[in-house]
Amino acid sequence: MGTVQARSLEPLPVSGPDLSPSLDEAETVEVEPETKQEVLENKRVIVQHVHIDGVSRTKDDLLVYEIADVFKAKNLIEVMKKSHEARERLLRLGIFRNVEVLIDTTMGEEALAEGLDVIFEVKEMRRLTGSYNTMVGNNEGSMVLGLKLPNLFGRAEKITFQFSYGTKETSYGLSYFKPQPGNFDKNFAVNLYKVTGQFPWSSLRETDRGLSTEYNFPIWKTHHTLKWEGVWRELGSLSRTASFSVREESGHSLKSSISHTMSVDTRNSAILPKRGALLKINQELAGYTGGDVSFLKEDVELQFNSSLLWDSVLSASLWGGLLVPIGDKSSSIADRFYLGGPTTVRGFSMYSIGPQSEGDYLGGEAYWAGGLHFYTPLPFRPGQGGFGDLFRTHFFLNAGNLCNLNYGDGPNAHLQKLAECIRWSYGAGIVLRLGNIARLELNYCIPMGVQSGDRICDGVQFGAGIRFL
Known part of the structure; x- marks a missing residue:
């Protein structure tokens, strides 16, 4: 699931993070004079x-x-x-x-x-490679073991297994990846996984056991992913003080969905781009291939980046999504969108915007969020040409809204509701790029447009991740 959603319970990535150098960093062939x-x-x-x-x-x-x-x-x-x-x-x-x-x-x-x-x-590569890591976070320690069999049958096939044992939860993922010879962008993957997550902003605990298959392929300048996923979901209260609305969501459900993702990415880097644009559209349809969960879900992401004078960069992003339940059942708390936090609308606490009950945030069926960013090198360029180039000064303006819609009111009423009670924030900080894997932000945030029930983070806020608004 994306950054603005309740959770990130995805199967183990079959290809892993892109550790290769970006186009700007890759060695070039030059002949002088x-x-x-x-x-x-x-x-x-x-x-x-x-x-x-x-x-x-x-x-x-x-x-x-x-x-x-x-x-x-x-x-x-x-x-x-x-x-x-x-x-x-x-x-x-x-x-x-x-x-x-x-x-x-x-x-x-x-x-x-x-x-x-x-x-x-x-x-x-060796026939079998392994890794061992320990991780500490969210008041929890965990041990992560990984095994990989690269080039299994001699044509770049790969089997990956990852096991995580923590003080609060245990998760695993098994993946098989098969590219098409001569066209690495065309590939097929199968994932089997069990993932448990805790979401304190909703007082929710979720365990997913699932199987998914996906096919990736390019068409002209676009990249497409077709995916089927079947997942058995178990929801439960994280604490005794969980609201009645969260307790009502507790229990088991079976989701079977098909989805399609189309993306066009001309950015020179996915983590902290200096130029280029991104358009990503995702549609998911659940219920027509089985299961007891039915909905249609649309999610759009748009980003523009432009280099300016003195190695500065202007970046603009716009996200939006809509979840339409099918049938008489209302949408599940596990499928709704969530907004707020250091990776979306900065200055607000994690996923603390929108509908809530007794302090538990329930998510929404429609949202939009936008961001305007100005990145510059560090003042006086300390460490220029080395470690200092990984840091950027960051000025930002964020805005967004999340709510539920009455689908009988019509499009004009929906737009009016999304335009009401807009949360926004501005501030400045420092960004650190960790290769092509992730980025860290330390910002001073000033939240505005705060509504009743929102939780804010007025002042210094730290964020880490891959996908930022």
Whole structure:
């Protein structure tokens, strides 16, 4: 589920975080000086052979797809660029620890005067890798064990298992990932999981046991995900003081849903972009493939980023969502949207905006949220070119609203209700980018438009995550 929702009970990611360098950080192929580059561009060459050394388990057909473009190079500059691109594709498969490229003249009786050989020296991943971590957070300690079988059948397949044992909960996830040879963006995944979460803002405890399958594929400049998920959900009160509305939601439910996600992402980085735009639209339909939960859910995310003078960046984001129950049953607290906190409308406590009962926040069936951000380098550029470049000064303006709708009133009434009682905030702080994995924010926030029942965080607020408004 997204940042603005009640929980994040998702199966184990099949591909993991993107640890590869961003386009801005990736090494580039340059030849200096310019006059020498012009000579090399005009000198015709032929790639006669491509060798891949160090392969034992990986199938040849997979490798042929990834390095085929190298043979199309017509001059030395193109050979270098296409070899570098092939190296990046090989690393993206997640089956090699290291890939090095060597370019040499062709030797032997069949060698042509302009012939070249390209050699890729690779180191394959071990058949079985493991990890062990300890985590402390939310007054809870946990031990996390992970096992991964990369390149299982020689064509970049992967099985991943993760087990988490904590002082309050135990969770596990088992995933199988299979890409299409020659087109890594087309892939199939199956996930089996059990996840338990505690949500103190709603006095709610939830345990999900589920199975999901998904297929990812590109169409032109868009990326699509088709997914089916069947999950057995168990809801319960987190404390004896839970409101009656939360207690009413307690019990078991079975959700079976199909969903489609379409995204267009031209940003240079997913964590702290300097340029580019993102459009992401998600639709989920539950109830028509079984289960006792029925609804239609729409969720939209839009973001624009533009570089300005002196390495500063202006960013604007807009999110929105709508949940429409199908049938006589009202929506579940586990499916509604939630808003507020350091990753959405800053200056408010975590998910503390909107309908609530006796201090427990129940979520809403419709929401919108927007943000305007101005990022600049640190004053006087300390650590320029090194660790200091990971930090940015941050000025922001956030606004949003979350509510339930009476679907018999019509669109005009819905828009009017979403425009009432708008919460907003502004402030400034420091942002730290943790590679391409996550970011940290430390902001001084001034909440405005506070409504009765909202919880605010007036002053310093800390946030950590991947998806920020």
